[in-house]
């Protein structure tokens with residue numbers, strides 16, 4: 001294990017960890033915007049910059065991407081670092097003045113006036129790329145990506161049209177730090193039919209991606225629970241009974257990981273059709289974690305677990 005120093009404190013860092021991970025493990029706060037523990041390091045926002053000294057040289061680096069190494073000396077809060085963060089926050093505030101997360105950062109770093117270099121109103125997207133990476137790395141759908149260059153760069157679907165790869169899981173909305181991704185579940189949408197409006201039942205709208213899904217209603221409890229079209233796609237891909245998704249995950253038995261038995265082989269994570277399982281570091285071992293918010297309850301992971309560590313829970317509907 002490499003020994004490093006952060007803010008004067010000697011720390012034994014885990015092999016292959018980043019400075020950010022090591023700092024957080026040891027209760028040292030470094031601000032971030034584009035980092036998420038479930039995603040690969042990205043280094044886009046640069047808010048996590050720290051000063052590092054190694055081999056007689058001092059540089060400023062992004063702590064979320066910089067790996068620890070023996071003898072590294074890190075300072076997270078020097079005047080130089082605070083100045084660098086103020087410049088970054090100032091630029092973000094200029095372009096995206098309304099998101100609460102940006103306003104909070106600005107007041108924390110004593111920025112009272114919005115610079116007016118870009119003069120764009122109401123620009124909420126800060127291009128942190130969390131939605132794009134989550135869609136690709138967690139959901140494995142690749143329904144959205146960056147398009148355009150420089151000032152025009154934005155997150156969108158291919159050709160700005162409704163993407164057939166979107167599964168309406170809402171991960172992009174959940175992970176967005178500025179809440180610019182707008183997902184709306186309407187309990188009873190209306191369709192304009194000749195002479196009248198026709199009810200088409202519950203729908204999920206993801207306006208940013210020009211996508212609308214009809215939502216399946218649970219036959220047991222009557223609650224709308226997940227976009228019908230991707231559910232049918234999973235059902236066919238996994239050769240499940242036609243009625244499998246007639247009930248919602250709350251009315252079905254749902255899988256859970258027995259961490260005592262899990263050997264961290266990743267069989268479940270690799271095979272989960274919507275990427276609802278990720279590997280997480282627990283006590284120096286990798287363990288499977290099921291993201292219940294996006295798990296469809298298909299039970300595919302139960303069949304794929306070679307050591308029987310994924311089990312079905314008792315019915316959990318209340």
Ligand code: FES
Nearest residue numbers: 043045046048064
């Ligand atoms: S959190 Fe490190 S660059 Fe964004």
